[in-house]
Amino acid sequence: MRFASTPASTMSRGTASALVTDRRPVRSRRLFSASMAALLTTSLLGLAAQGSSAAAPQPAATTTTTATAAPHDPVIMIPGMTGRPAAMDPMKANLQANGWPASRLFTWTDSSSMTQDLAKAAEQLSAKVDQVRGQTGADKVVLATWSASTLAARYYIKNLGGADKVSQYIAFAGPQHGTTNNGCQWYVSCQQFASPNTPFLKALNSPTEVPFGDRVDYLTIRSTADYNAVPTDTAMLAGADENHLMSGPMAPSHFTIVSNSAALAKMRSFITAHEGD
Incomplete structure (x- = not known):
């Protein structure tokens, strides 16, 4: 704030002294009066507040509870014979885009890329499941499998304690009962599913095709346009x-079924519908 000033040449010492002498008492009285008024006002407000507090009940403390949905079980996505984990990246991206945290999505295959003994692949899958459970703290995992890996995963559930660690088994285009398109028998795994009557499949499918079905939820997805896992109902x-069948002009092939948007939507809806079973 700026104050107006009077030039010293136009003011005598006496005049200046008189102005100072006359104003001090007035200023003191005003300050004293203002202070007393403030004190009285504060006291009155304090009394009013006390009276108001005594009269009005205090609101009860409230607790806000935010419901948090349980996290999805981790998903381990496994390609088929000769497939690399990157083949499952479209599935992984689709799940992540629909709310699955990246930290609960895993792509994997065994050391032979599902070309050798599928029982050995199941043993390696057992170690992978334990690693994922330890990493995420989850009790169980979802196995999303394709082609030959559908058999290794089912062997793991049936014979290696997987029923206690797998909540859902999802099989895309699996040769569950062999395939007539079996010209790949230089691979041991292909020999194991070359027909419905191989020793491997006969043992795997007996006495039930869904081992521990009371603990594990099973979904299969197949397509009439699949010419590798044939006939279709295998x-x-x-x-x-x-058992979900895809047909019609938009039905996916054996190689596109794991990236097909309709097939992936079916997988997601199945997972969420059966969580907590």
């Missing part, structure tokens, strides 16, 4: 919670 499992 990919079904008797007793599965759902």
